[in-house]
Amino acid sequence: MDEGMKNMSKILLKIDGKDVEAREGMTILEAAQSAGIDIPTLCHHEKLEPYGACRLCNVEVEMRGGTKLVAACLYPVEQQLTVRTRSEKVDRIRKMILQLLLAHAPNSRELQRLGNEYGADKDRFEKESSFCINCGLCVRYCAEVKKLNAVGFVSRGATREISFVPEIAARECDQCKECFPLCPTEALQAAYVLAEALASFSPSFGLESKA
């Protein structure tokens, strides 16, 4: 009985031709990592819930006679699943994603390293330096691990950016700063310094409303 239960939750799949054993509920990314297969990620962090924002972990999954692109960090493993982490299609998409991200953060060392690997041209798109790729690592780390919610997103779409809540940042960030090293573009520091400056400038800024 016990043995049977164990077999139930054991999942066998094939990643890049290699037989991989995984437990139920694992994602393709976790299964690949446990087998020593590398899938590039930008928005993934083991302490955080999967987010699926950067799409760099795209992999090809064989399904009903065809293939489908899925985000490895979100897709749960299935029995007898066949996964390809590198293929012409996957590489092409990763190259495009990297080119688009490099337009926002051309100096990011992490992006440059991956860009070289996938042959991404950092000048493919006009520079729109926001120094942030909206991976949400800082936002999610602050909310999920630290439970401080000092930093969050504001606005939407092309104008979405991170923003610190000055009142919380002034109180908490100085002794934490754990989100800084998470940032794949090193943009966070600048944003934080800005918020700190604002908070010390006038804590009541914007509070006065007209009668």
Place this chain on the structure above:
Amino acid sequence: MDIERVDRIIDKHRGEARALIQILLEIQSDNRWLPKEALTRVSERLQVPMTRVQHIATFYKAFSTVPKGRHEVHVCMGTACHVRGAQRVLDKVQDATGIQPGETDSDLRFSLEIVNCLGCCALGPVMEIDGKTHGRMSPAATVEALNDYE
């Protein structure tokens, strides 16, 4: 906006976190914009992180985190209005009020927005002030219409 009015709106929804957007909408329609003190109050009473309140308040176009004028002016720049001369109407409104689309004048009299269709193309070019439709506008009629609002 005083904090009692914010509290009254929150009380109406029994301080439930799921009513966040509804509460923000009511504050918005009551006050025309969402002051920071109101957002802070909502965040405290609903036990919702300020980052989340901010995210929502800046996500939807229905909310404004900057003061809005007493009168909302919408100039239609849809295709039909455009070919009927909406650009000249808009230029005139900008001249008369001294503000660009998305802005509010310093007297808080007008807020100007451009919209893409008001659904009455036969009346083009159309301008809407505080929800009232002004059709078949000429630049001169535009100024006259604006003068009716103080």
